[in-house]
Amino acid sequence: MSSRRSRISEEEITELISKLQSLLPETRRRGASRASAAKVLKETCNYIKSLHREVDDLSDRLSELMATMDVDSAQAEIVRSLFRS
Amino acid sequence: MQVTEAFKHAFLKQMLLGFQASAVSTKSMGFQERKNAIKLSADVAMAVARGSRKWTRGLIAGLSEERQNRSFLRLILGEQYESLLKPCHSSWKIPRCKKIVRRSLRICWRKQKKNQSGVLARTLVEKRTQELKRLVPGGKSMDGSSLLDETLDYVLSLRAQVDLMQSLLTTFEASKLRSHSKRRLPERKASYVSK
Numbered sequence: 001m002s003s004r005r006s007r008i009s010e011e012e013i014t015e016l017i018s019k020l021q022s023l024l025p026e027t028r029r030r031g032a033s034r035a036s037a038a039k040v041l042k043e044t045c046n047y048i049k050s051l052h053r054e055v056d057d058l059s060d061r062l063s064e065l066m067a068t069m070d071v072d073s074a075q076a077e078i079v080r081s082l083f084r085s
Numbered sequence: 086m087q088v089t090e091a092f093k094h095a096f097l098k099q100m101l102l103g104f105q106a107s108a109v110s111t112k113s114m115g116f117q118e119r120k121n122a123i124k125l126s127a128d129v130a131m132a133v134a135r136g137s138r139k140w141t142r143g144l145i146a147g148l149s150e151e152r153q154n155r156s157f158l159r160l161i162l163g164e165q166y167e168s169l170l171k172p173c174h175s176s177w178k179i180p181r182c183k184k185i186v187r188r189s190l191r192i193c194w195r196k197q198k199k200n201q202s203g204v205l206a207r208t209l210v211e212k213r214t215q216e217l218k219r220l221v222p223g224g225k226s227m228d229g230s231s232l233l234d235e236t237l238d239y240v241l242s243l244r245a246q247v248d249l250m251q252s253l254l255t256t257f258e259a260s261k262l263r264s265h266s267k268r269r270l271p272e273r274k275a276s277y278v279s280k
Binding site: 013017022023037041042045048052055059060062063066067069073074078080 | 086094097098101105114116119120121124127206209210213214216217220221229230233234237239241243244246247250251252253254257258260261264
């Protein structure tokens with residue numbers, strides 16, 4: 001099992017790294033050429049942290065908004081979005 | 086690369102269930118309590134919408150570590166809760182994992198870097214990998230390539246979570262505006278533009 005695992009194909013890793021790179025906002029903006037694995041990992045960590053912050057911020061705003069919404073309309077809106085998309 | 090329509094539907098549906106279960110629309114709820122309920126609903130919704138993956142199991146496990154979340158999780162997930170918490174078969178590998186991870190990472194990264202060389206670069210990659218393991222739910226028990234695979238999947242789902250929460254916010258704001266204008270002009274026939 002261990003020998004199989006350590007011979008992970010280097011192509012697989014390269015492909016995963018490049019897929020990760022294509023997700024990063026900076027890459028999408030500048031269309032950067034292939035960055036190093038270390039750089040991609042670092043940018044990915046930063047990106048995940050910023051996404052976490054966004055979720056936290058959106059939770060704040062939703063909480064504020066829903067404080068003054070009535071139950072039925074909130075649920076109705078969600079159901080409506082479900083049908084819209 | 087994007088999440089599927091099925092994911093978006095499942096997410097919104099699960100959010101609705103979460104809101105109902107935690108009664109977020111109750112006026113008596115404090116701001117922080119409501120915010121936590123919303124965030125919890127959003128995380129559960131994301132995990133459920135994605136299905137069974139290492140990171141989704143890690144996420145649910147992490148959430149249920151806090152006692153106050155458990156009754157909510159049990160309510161929302163029902164039978165799924167117990168099965169989602171079951172440890173992965175891979176848990177038996179954990180004592181050996183560090184050695185295997187380090188070895189496989191050294192082999193892969195060494196071949197990967199054509200322009201970089203030396204201990205510094207390799208240490209940097211390992212350092213970043215450790216940080217990534219902390220950020221991705223369930224990351225501690227993942228090895229090299231599965232960590233990358235799960236990270237990719239997790240980032241896509243996180244992005245979708247942000248987008249969907251944003252669109253919920255927009256939808257609620259619009260609905261609020263509509264109900265306000267309705268109240269202000271009761272005698273006129275409402276002729277607002279619907280978004």
